[in-house]
Amino acid sequence: KQALSLVITVDIPVFFIRMVCPRIHFTRSLLLMHLGPFYIGDLLKWILVSIVQFGVGKRFYVAAYRALRHGSTNMDVLVVLGTTASYVYSVCALLYGAFTGFHPPIYFETSAMIITFVLFGKYLEVLAKGRTSDAIKKLVELVPATALLLLKDKEGKYAAEKEIDASLIQPGDVLKVLPGSKVPADGTVVWGTSHVDESMVTGESAPISKEVSSIVIGGTMNLHGILHIQATKVGSGTVLSQIISLVETAQMSKAPIQKFADYVAGIFVPIVVTLSLVTFIAWFLCGSLGAYPNSWVDETSNCFVFSLMFSISVVVIACPCALGLATPTAVMVATGVGANHGVLVKGGDALERAQNVKYVIFDKTGTLTQGKATVTSTKVFSGIDLGDFLTLVASAEASSEHPLAKAILDYAFHFHFFGKLPSSKDDIKKRKQQILSQWLLEVAEFSALPGKGVQCLINGKKILVGNRTLITENGINIPEEAESFLVDLELNAKTGVLVAYDCELIGSIGMTDPLKREAVVVVEGLKKMGIYPVMVTGDNWRTAQAVAKEVGIEDVRAEVMPAGKADVVRSLQKDGSVIAMVGDGINDSPALAAADVGMAIGAGTDIAIEAADYVLVRNNLEDVITAIDLSRKTFSRIRWNYFFAMAYNIIAIPVAAGALFPFTGLQMPPWLAGACMAFSSVSVVCSSLWLRRYRKPRLTTLLQITVEILLTDRTYTRTSAA
Template sequence: METEQILIENKAGLQNANVRVLGMTCASCAVSLESYLKPLDGVSDVSVNYPNQSLSLTYDKNQINLNQLKQKAGEIGYEILLEKNASNKIEEIEKENHQRLRIKLIVSAVFAIPVFVIAMFFMGTIPYENWIMMGFSIPVLFWSGREFFIVAWKKMLHFSANMDTLVALSTGVAFMFSVINTVLPQFLEKQGIAAHVYFESAVVIIMFILLGRYLEEGAKNKTSLAIKKLMGLRPKKVTVIRNGVDQTISYHEINRGELILLKPGDRIPVDGKVKKGYSFVDESMISGEPIAVGKNKGEKVLAGTINQKGSLVIISEKIGEETLLSQIIRQVEKAQASKPKIQKLVDQIAGIFVPVVIGLGIITFMIWFVFGPEPRVVHAMVSLITVLIIACPCALGLATPTALMVGIGRGAHHGTLIKDAQSLEMAYKIDTLILDKTGTITEGKPMVTDIIWSEEKSSELLQGILLSIESRSEHPIAEAITMYLRKNQVVEANTELFESFTGMGALIYFKGHKYLVGNTKLMDLHKVKIAANLDKIARQWEEEAKTVVYFSNDNKVEAIIAVADQVKSEAEMAIKQVKNLGVEVVMLTGDNKAVAEVIAQKVGIKAYKANLLPSDKGAYIEEIQKQGKIVAMAGDGINDAQGLAQADVGIAMGSGSDIAMESASLTLMSSNLNQIAVAIKLSKSTMQTIRQNLFWAFIYNLIAIPVAAGILYPISGFLLNPMIAGAAMALSSISVLANSLRLKNRTI
């Protein structure tokens, strides 16, 4: 997992930090840490994610710093990691913890199973059996399970409680009760009560909880697999050229402006530009396109993409946390650490759950002790232990974040970057989708769509002259024509005297002839006549919202060229898919009404608004939100930022501006509109999974606690064994995790 602290200064002068936390063992730990840090002076916001073991903070650096926050967290048993290379440390710690859990589980099983066998099958037949069971129980409780008691003690000192408190109380009470009955059996026997021991309950409970945590750790690692895969896109070693000599260095040692040598098959470590060489680069992790892209001198390359057959020398421009790949990792992590409204409600419940359960346990004990059948003390003790064990809120706490982590991870895998959990929760509720035109529905850049020559077949010379004029112009339309001609392998002519006319076009001379490229104003200025057949075609193109460019030789138009911002190939089908989900689609554009109408008709949009300023888009969205609409907006430019921020769900195109991506809550990395329908369906599937998880977690506790308290005893004489309670508690957490992981393979 990406674990280095991430510090960002926001507009209010506050500092945002995203760090990792060690020592959390259950969902109520997250609530305890949040509630302990939130009241501190200078802390504006705290969000703790238990499955991700992360902490997001907003604080005033003039009042408090991260070291002070780390110290405060340490007071209640948690460690905030602030090291720059925390990612390496956390992986080592996670491996060590998993291995330590495994050893503790094995040790607990080695000693707990004999205790269980003696208690269940040989009770009353083995000499000194109680002393033997006590001896076997000591390493289970005070070595395998010692952390439960350490954490519970730290919590108690700060008037706090979590799942470890429940485990420590239940197993500690069971063990101490059994020790008293082993060492001083006559204490109860004098009162006519058999001195029962419950060593097997204490040790088997700890064994089951350790088993649950061991399996839970493995499952949590799977939920964060998307982040680990993204981090795996960074090469560990890189070849740089320093003072003309090739050197192999670590990824973290790369400097800005460094020359990096890329051999065939190398993964690109930074964002930069090609300095030397030519190759094809697999950019599918960014664009989603399987076809490799040719890279020549001056062209951009991105971290995480793969150099294919050729060799390249690139110059690094963005390194470390500045790269697009690092931004993706950071945003996915931030999203996984964020909480939707439903999780905040669950956190509030989990925060009061443990004290309530302890209260219920005490009430249960008192009822059995006062009104229960003989032996009252034994029944009261067993019921108390069982209630404390079975009521653990782990399943409840895992229900929402695990499903979100899998959902967000799956979105990242398919090219949809989800910035926060709220957007994933909201996406399936949208009833109106606002689409920007340029760069969202269309490609966002002018392209040649048609070219007609006055003669049936144009000469290579005329094409070369046309290329010579357009290659010297800086106009976007000239760039589109240049790209088209070069793609068709036209050879540029060696022309003379280039002159540009602002707002009209340009001219060039070749062997005494004057050649013009531009609009009708330029043609009229130089008295160039346009043939009737070409004029008719040009008017037809204009009706189709295409820009017409004329190319003339002296007084004769040699060619007319249509240039337009082409509609994306998938746009019509993508919009249809969104409509099929019951969502109304509206197009907003700053372009003129004629162009807007043509584009809207092409993609099947009935409602559209043209000639809009950036502020008009935000105002329109606000207006329909007041009507009760839940609005999503997709856009790619700086002019869309206000609308993206105003919308309930902002969707940015990955090829768009950084400001658009910052304003949006979802980013489509491939800029493919089909991903909008996928995001809506993913949102729906994720929320269904969360509801299923919460249903089973609540049902489990609603049914299990009364049964553990002994509600069935007056009816059937059934009293739940604490061992079975421990197994059921562990199973409930595992079932929630398993249900969340099903989301990875669900058809969307």
């Protein structure tokens, strides 16, 4: 901006000396006065343009030197060639006129105008690129500047509060968050209840209820009550900082398609220089041989200058700036737009791959389903009491982090708590901790077996809680009654958990995990986009097929271990298909890493998010379609950018070389060529900015899909369809 201001300040007097002053008698006489062998007007232009050429234009010389030193060429080389040719010619013409008395025309203003237009184009590009980072700016602005730190007295009670800079918050600090203020750091609520607006980070429009033990995200807005939170993540470790880092990294990364532009630019510059020399030689030879009338050459010019202007115009107008901007500007805009829609892209390469996705593989638990399992039924065998059975199972599952384990714990707690309902949620949590500590049994040698269940020792006896595989591998027989109970659960899209104690099957638990409300719509939407959905799960075949039928997926892979999920990805990749994997858990990480496009649900584990290429912050499956659609729209725009940039050069270079001059008298001066070149770059940037108008695909609602099925299924009568 400062360079542009300086060059414009110099260009204004140069413009007046060239265009306005010669029309005013007094100023014309002044400019034609001699200072030694030189005209004052020529000296003034020489001094002013030298400031532009070697002061402001120094950046072009430095960049061109670096490129040539590394054996490559770029647009800076062309700018240097064009402006230097114009400047050097004008200096030579000026000196020639001073010593011979014959004053050929000088074109100092040409080099100044070229640099002006190039800088103006760069300035507009910077402004345009700045607008693409609005998503980052909005996220940064979410972070509060200060926080209220709670201070303890000698007895360990919170006795005072102190306002501190938010950057000084340390993990473990307890902070007070007032209604209407922003949460200063990621943490856990240790006192109070309230509702928090997390829409700016997660996209969840409804306020989220927060109570003791609830997790809060830094930058979100506390709406009602006072909260005391204990900071767990600060600085670069917060969710907000990680989102900002992901967006910044993605905007600075190169998409593979950019290599094409770099390759073209590398060979384009030598071709342009050659075309420029050919243009000069052709016009100069034709003029020397009298192939065109002298009237074509201005009376103040000559054949050499006439040819040189065409040559310089070719060099200037052919700068491949627009070609170099076609991809990075579109990627920057797309990543910013994606962040605004809750889709974080980790790089241009991931953005490019997503456009060609053929298969989308879904994990079941926590991805297609809500990940909030509940116990629906229990059945005990061997005459064991239900209370004792639940005590054993809850004790075994207490050390597990699996969603099914938490559901079993909650169910067991409420069973023992039946008839003793507390008066508040806080009371529930306190009583739950008391009851768990009182009736949970001591566990030894606990181990979690991925894809199977858990095992441990209670009272010196081995207890197994898991699926059929776990039970049969340990040589335990499954009675016909238990098998019938399991089959009935699985046919109804429920999961059956078997429990064996002391080498005997003692019971079974039926569990369900409801589908996400948008799952059916998303699967239908993917099919309409020509993408094949696949479900991969560690659950048994009957449950997997029942869930898949409910959601509309035909291709099901069940009873797959975590490492096997990656094998499924590789098997689908064998024919060259691009595979997207959508998951949320640690066991999905190998598959997320193996897939061409890994998509981690935002509410998933840190490991899954780290392994993925996309992070769906809003925990909404609709964002899978948004990610793919955004990729397709972005690279469609990039291809249009390339078309515009290449078509511009194909059309503009012959015009600049004077191909139309013999027929129409149309000539493009170098300064006008510079303006056209800058305009082409700006037009490509504006084309990329059009992506800011991107709107998410409007998916058919579940009701509409149901009506479509009913109306198209011939087995339904008109009455039943209605």
